[in-house]
Amino acid sequence: AQSVTQLGSHVSVSEGALVLLRCNYSSSVPPYLFWYVQYPNQGLQLLLKYTSAATLVKGINGFEAEFKKSETSFHLTKPSAHMSDAAEYFCAVSASNTGKLIFGQGTTLQVKP
């Protein structure tokens, strides 16, 4: 069965600092992995998606994630945080034989001025 664990429900960084949001997955088949962002009172917006084409995936708004099979991780990073990055971030894995997404519990990113 597939599952996702996001380490740290809250992460706080200063504006301009590195953003690192951690995601570990469990999958019985080669995974499809996603990062979504949710701003207050909005739906989920896709940041990036891993499909096995490349281990380093670049997404929107300067975010990227690296797939590490040996560590079963798919951490999300951004070199320099902006105030506008404050939001909740979700890592998700596609179920083994359906389109269902299995989400982590989410990480709230706070950006301090």
Next chain:
Amino acid sequence: KAGVTQTPRYLIKTRGQQVTLSCSPISGHRSVSWYQQTPGQGLQFLFEYFSETQRNKGNFPGRFSGRQFSNSRSEMNVSTLELGDSALYLCASSLALGNSGRGETQYFGPGTRLLVL
């Protein structure tokens, strides 16, 4: 191209009532999935519809149901509302090019926030 739209955006109901939520997918998308988001349980999959048929179902009671129309628009219905049904209900659509939908990118709507009193 317009995104996924959901109506209504906000809804207040009382226990025992029923509610119907609507979702219009991105044009050309054939699959619609529904998720429930609560602070305690996070994001949980309700069901997926493809070609007017429920293709997958999550672990929710039978009070939760849905359907899909020939134009891919979808509705979900919750009967006999309980306080615990208060949540943000998110609809997502995808192209559904493959047989199972596995790995397909899902695009989410803004959600319908349901409050049950």
